[in-house]
Amino acid sequence: MIDLRSDTVTKPTEEMRKAAYEAEVGDDVYGEDPAINKLEETAAEILGKEAALFVTSGTQGNQIAILTHCRPGNEIILEAESHIFYYETGTASAFAGVQTRTIKGTRGAMDPAEVQYAIREEDQHYPESGLICLENTHNRAGGAAVPVENMKEIHKIAKGNNIPVHIDGARLFNAAAALNLPASELTQYCDTVQVCLSKGLGAPVGSILAGSREFIASARKWRKRLGGGLRQSGIIAAPGLVALTQMRERLAEDHENAQYLAEQLNQINGIHIINQVDTNIVVADVKDLNMNSSQFVEKIKSEGVLAGTFGSSSVRFVTHYDVSRNDIEKAIAAIQRAAN
Numbered sequence: 001m002i003d004l005r006s007d008t009v010t011k012p013t014e015e016m017r018k019a020a021y022e023a024e025v026g027d028d029v030y031g032e033d034p035a036i037n038k039l040e041e042t043a044a045e046i047l048g049k050e051a052a053l054f055v056t057s058g059t060q061g062n063q064i065a066i067l068t069h070c071r072p073g074n075e076i077i078l079e080a081e082s083h084i085f086y087y088e089t090g091t092a093s094a095f096a097g098v099q100t101r102t103i104k105g106t107r108g109a110m111d112p113a114e115v116q117y118a119i120r121e122e123d124q125h126y127p128e129s130g131l132i133c134l135e136n137t138h139n140r141a142g143g144a145a146v147p148v149e150n151m152k153e154i155h156k157i158a159k160g161n162n163i164p165v166h167i168d169g170a171r172l173f174n175a176a177a178a179l180n181l182p183a184s185e186l187t188q189y190c191d192t193v194q195v196c197l198s199k200g201l202g203a204p205v206g207s208i209l210a211g212s213r214e215f216i217a218s219a220r221k222w223r224k225r226l227g228g229g230l231r232q233s234g235i236i237a238a239p240g241l242v243a244l245t246q247m248r249e250r251l252a253e254d255h256e257n258a259q260y261l262a263e264q265l266n267q268i269n270g271i272h273i274i275n276q277v278d279t280n281i282v283v284a285d286v287k288d289l290n291m292n293s294s295q296f297v298e299k300i301k302s303e304g305v306l307a308g309t310f311g312s313s314s315v316r317f318v319t320h321y322d323v324s325r326n327d328i329e330k331a332i333a334a335i336q337r338a339a340n
């Protein structure tokens with residue numbers, strides 16, 4: 001099977017497994033796990049923030065950010081198809097007690113004027129605007145790399161209104177690679193950021209939440225409340241450090257594979273690529289094959305390729321470390337057979 005459902009399917013490399021085996025560990029709730037401390041310090045440095053916290057998943061990182069920045073009854077401003085709104089099981093309202101104010105973006109980027117408009121003035125009727133969330137790369141916009149200029153403008157508006165900015169950067173390093181910038185150039189326009197170690201970077205488990213020292217101290221308490229205070233977690237942090245320090249450089253390879261996959265799939269009768277492929281995500285519309293997306297996904301599965309539905313007639317393919325150019329070639333041939 002060639003698995004293009006997500007970059008989360010990557011398995012830990014030899015080096016990551018070895019790092020886990022050899023990790024020097026301690027009790028992280030006492031702050032005594034050297035591998036965790038090293039990962040958090042390194043992540044903070046790469047992300048240009050004072051401090052960082054290892055969290056069990058991207059969702060946990062995003063939700064801890066909301067819980068830490070906001071109070072119940074706040075309103076958070078975010079893109080209409082952002083992961084936090086679309087794919088986090090309503091947790092922002094269930095746990096943090098915030099309501100969401102969504103803005104439809106263009107290729108994942110919200111119009112700064114609309115963000116400005118959405119910010120609440122002081123009025124006894126209104127909730128307070130507690131947080132602005134950005135997402136880069138933007139998953140449902142097909143892995144779009146949101147331009148730095150857009151982040152900069154929204155950040156400026158946020159600061160002018162004393163509202164913090166959080167980046168859901170599950171795939172921030174893909175954005176950095178696509179924009180050919182260090183990640184810290186992007187994170188300078190936020191107060192806090194969440195990055196996934198277990199997507200394109202290939203680590204088995206975990207995400208990082210980074211921000212100011214004070215913020216991370218509060219976030220640590222929220223993590224404990226959510227059951228995310230772990231003990232000898234250096235076992236999973238050590239592969240995470242390999243991912244963070246050694247796997248960022250090669251993301252461009254996944255982007256080239258995605259570009260190639262998109263070009264080739266577009267030449268198959270009945271398949272239309274509907275996203276601009278900035279990074280490692282390719283979205284195909286299959287309605288001209290007279291199939292819905294579920295039928296198409298089943299059909300290509302029988303030919304040895306896995307992909308995910310992304311709407312009633314659209315299908316998402318994600319390239320990653322565990323699929324080579326040769327696998328991509330095989331996948332294209334298999335999808336061609338399925339389409340015939």
Ligand SMILES: *Cc1c(COP(=O)(O)O)cnc(C)c1O
Nearest residue numbers: 057058059060083135139168170
């Ligand atoms: C994957 C993802 C997350 C978090 O995912 P987890 O499965 O909880 O680790 C958050 N935001 C975006 C944009 C994602 O793609």
